[in-house]
Amino acid sequence: MELTRKQFDILVAAAEVNSQMTQRELEKATGHSLGTINRVVKELTEAGYLSEGKITNAGFTALEPYRAKRAIFIAAGFGSRLAPITFNTPKPLVRVHGVRIIDRLIDACLEAGINEIYIVRGYLAEQFDQLLYKYPMIRFLENPAFNEANNISSSLVARYMLSNAYVFEADLLISNPRIITKYHYSSDFLAIKKDRSDDWCFRVKDGVIVEEKVGGEGEDIWQMVGISYWNEVDGHKLSQDIADVYGSPGGKERYWEQVPLVYRKEHYAVEVKECFDSDIVEIDTFKELKTIDKTYDI
Secondary structure, rough: OOOHHHHHHHHHHHHHOOOOOOOOHHHHHOOOHHHHHHHHHHHHHHOOOEOEEEEEEEHHHHHHHHEEEEEEEEOOOOHHOOOOOOHHOOOOHHHEEEEEEHHHHHHHHHOOOEEEEEEEEEOHHHHHHHHHOOOOEEEEEEOOOOOOOOOOHHHOOOOOOOEEEEEEEOOOEEEOOOHHHOEOOOOOOEEEEHHHHHHEEEEEEOOOEEEEEEEOOOOEEEEEEEEEEOHHHHHHHHHHHHHHHOOOOHHHHHHOOOOHHHHHHHHOOOOEEHHHHHHOEEOHHHHHHHHHOOHHHH
């Protein structure tokens, strides 16, 4: 059966622990009331998904359609704002405190059980081969248009891999790998709640993104983080919508996420998934890199 949101939340909490949980523990893990927990646990037990507060094999099977199965890294760009360090090194391979930026993202995926990993490369493509020593499961996708189109060209290359998939901007410095999660009830975009932002941000209503724009303020403003998840249905729709937008007038100049959030937004209901400034940062400039890692400040 298709799970309700509350059934999903409780099963995920049980799956993460994979041992017997009390209703109090489920209340704390999910934020649902004890009354709701009691009712939903009864439903899940009758369905055979829980047994004495522990998830069953049937419960794991019920969660399978909601599991993240693959990760796509968009890593084809020049990273021009990080010059001069990117003259000879693609931005995702730049080391911060001795570790390549992309390594932390890949490690977070592996920790979440996501082992099917694709990297869309373009600028200095051959340098990404070095990742295979540590991550032999990686598969590369070549973007021949990286120097003449925006990152929508990278999503075009990967458009048939987007179901049950994370999509990452490959230059994000992650400090909390737990923001990458194994199960998702719907398609979602990571974002940070802000009072105001001068960056790319979302306007959100009832947990769903209703507008993407640059800058904003108010209680419904969330600053965009370049990490999203796409469920099976939306992934299939994206495969066509990306191609359609790319082929439209001015399409090559678009950012890839503008397909589901702007140009074909009537086809999607993308939720916002909260994270915090302490979880992740985008290093935009060489000055910011020097601030974070003093070894570059010479």
